[in-house]
Amino acid sequence: MNLNHFSSIIGQATAVNLLQAIITTNRIPNALLFAGEEGIGKRLAANCFIQSLFSDRQDNLPIEINNHPDILWVMPTYQHQDKLLTSSEAIAQGIKRKVPPVIRIFQVREVVKFATSKPLNAPKKVVVIEDADALNHQAASALLKTLEEPANTLFILMTSSVQTLLPTIISRCQVIPFHRLSNDDLATVLTKNGYGNILANPTLITIARGSPGLAIAFHQMLQSIPLELLNQCNTLPNSLMAALSLAREIDRSLEYSQQLWLIDYLMLLWWDSLHRTDLMAKLESAKQAILKLALPRLVWEVTLTNCIQL
Structure with a gap:
């Protein structure tokens, strides 16, 4: 099998060595759990692993991950007008979100149906579940039942929050x-x-x-937040009216993911200027x-009121 696909992964020697060993020894478990922070190569590694697993010994042509009949890629979704939308689809349609997306029982039922059928042109079927920590309770229980009854399907779960997964799910996976x-x-x-160009912004690199x-x-989030709002956040509010006004503007202007990002940004910004652990x-x-x-x-009103600069 072709292991050259892994050459595009940078800075993840441990994960690459483990995945290559699985390929070369042909000891493929029923489930893998890719565990680590967001944005450090888990999705790329899953792609490379599947390419190596499915590669043809003669021509080693790359496969189309998104269109392969034996690959199912599952992501957290929002429900909007009886449709399930991923985060990117919701953003593209301009839908404002105030809660995080979740992986729903309906999606896991599709996984079960997919996993119980035979592969068409691959040695195994593969189900990739991004942000597995976003499984709601019903979905997690349904997935666990599927993992307990292994079929000719490899599951690749990804998470940046291992501690929120059911211990019984973790125990059925080989952790990478x-x-x-x-x-x-x-x-x-x-x-x-x-x-x-991002390297020139030490604040973003630190965050x-x-x-x-x-x-x-x-970097993209910073560009999406109104500059006037960012400027208001540069200093602590100096009155109750200012705190409540800023809270209202944050809630009105920013969606869920932007508000979470803003908190991380303020932590670094206010620490650099004020060095106050209470903030x-x-x-x-x-x-x-x-x-x-x-x-x-309400969260912003309480927080900003408690941060008023006296």
């Missing part, structure tokens, strides 16, 4: 660890993909924490509240 990239590897990936994917996403604690509490689906505007 992915790590944050070094500064040199981060620079190499960004430059290679045409985003070398990205060794993840080129996050560095690119944060960091308040912002972290706000982030956890929004992640737990508290009303964003």
Whole structure:
């Protein structure tokens, strides 16, 4: 089998060695769990692994991952007017989102149906589940049942939050660890993909924490947030009216993912200028509240009121 596909992966030697060993020994488990931060190469590694697994011994032509009948790629979705939309589809349609996307029971039922049929032109069927931590309770239980009854299907689950997965799901997977990239590897990936200009913004590089994917996403996020709103956030509100007004504007102007990003941005911005650990604690509490689906505007009102500059 052709292992050259893995040459495009930078800074993930441990994961690459483990995946190559699985291919060369032909000891393919029922399920793999790609675990690590967002944007550090898990999706690319899954693509390379599938290419190697499906490669033809004679011509080694690359396969079309998105159109292959034996590959099912599952992502978290939003439900909008009886349709399921991925994050990118929701953004493209201008749909404002206030909650994170989830993987639904309907999607897992499609997975079960797909996994129980025989492969058409590949040695195995492959199901890739991105952001497996986004499985809702029903979907996670249904997936677990499928993992307990292995068929001729390989499952590749990806997560940046292993601790939120059911322990029983984790126990049925071979874990492939992915790590944050070094500064040199981060620079190499960004430059290679045409985003070398991001290296000139130390704030974005710090927030990205060794993840080129996050560095690119944060760069794009920065461009999407109104400059006037960013300027308002440069300093702490100086009155109750200012705090409530800023909270209202954040809730009105920004969707769920933008609000979470703004909290990370403010943590770094306010720490650099004020060096106050109490502000960091308040912002972290706000982030956890929004992640737990508290009303964003209320979260911002409470947080910003507690951060008023006296």
